[in-house]
Amino acid sequence: MAQTRIDPSIFDRLPLKRDPNSVRTRVEAIERVMERSITIPGLSRPIGLDVMLGLIPVAGSFIGAAAGAYMLWEARNLRMSKFAMTRMAGNVGIDWALGLIPGVGIVPDYFFRANSRNLRIIHRHLNKHHPGTVTLDA
Numbered sequence: 001m002a003q004t005r006i007d008p009s010i011f012d013r014l015p016l017k018r019d020p021n022s023v024r025t026r027v028e029a030i031e032r033v034m035e036r037s038i039t040i041p042g043l044s045r046p047i048g049l050d051v052m053l054g055l056i057p058v059a060g061s062f063i064g065a066a067a068g069a070y071m072l073w074e075a076r077n078l079r080m081s082k083f084a085m086t087r088m089a090g091n092v093g094i095d096w097a098l099g100l101i102p103g104v105g106i107v108p109d110y111f112f113r114a115n116s117r118n119l120r121i122i123h124r125h126l127n128k129h130h131p132g133t134v135t136l137d138a
Contacts, residue, residue, distance in 0.1 A: 020130035023074050024122075031119040034067050047110065054099055054106035061099030064109070068092035071118050080125050088118045 036046040050067070053060035072088050091114040098108035127134055 018077060020078065020126055021132075023078055024126055027071050027074050027119055027122050030067055030071055031115045034064065034115045035113045036116075048115075050095070050099075050113075050115065051106055051109045054109045057102060058100060061096050061105065064099060065092055065096040068095060068114055068118065071115060071122070075118075075122055075125070078122070078125060078129075080122070084121050084125060088121055091117045 033048060034050045035048040037048045038052075039046045050064045053064050056063075068088075069092060072085060072092065075085050075088055095109065095112055095114035098112060099105040101108070
């Protein structure tokens, strides 16, 4: 009878670790899903889950803020400066507050991309303090 066992090397391929390269992979994935996962013909740039969540009154803004809070948590794990984390929290707070406006909350989500701004802040930190994790865009 064959014994089934999970190969432990599978966890080496998943970015579940706390090293800077894994953090970079996770925050880039969150930003991609929240800000630019869907391309709609006729729009000048792609949209993401954050804009679509704007269609759900109040709850959508809270869900979007939770994704932003996750990026902030990852920044804390990287031991980023309090100033950078305060800027990131401000971006999430502005995005959350503007998303609460009934009917027009989608417009600020389309133009004010808090997760993209926070990703740039995290990238600056990683590029400065962990240069071995830098990836080149093709």
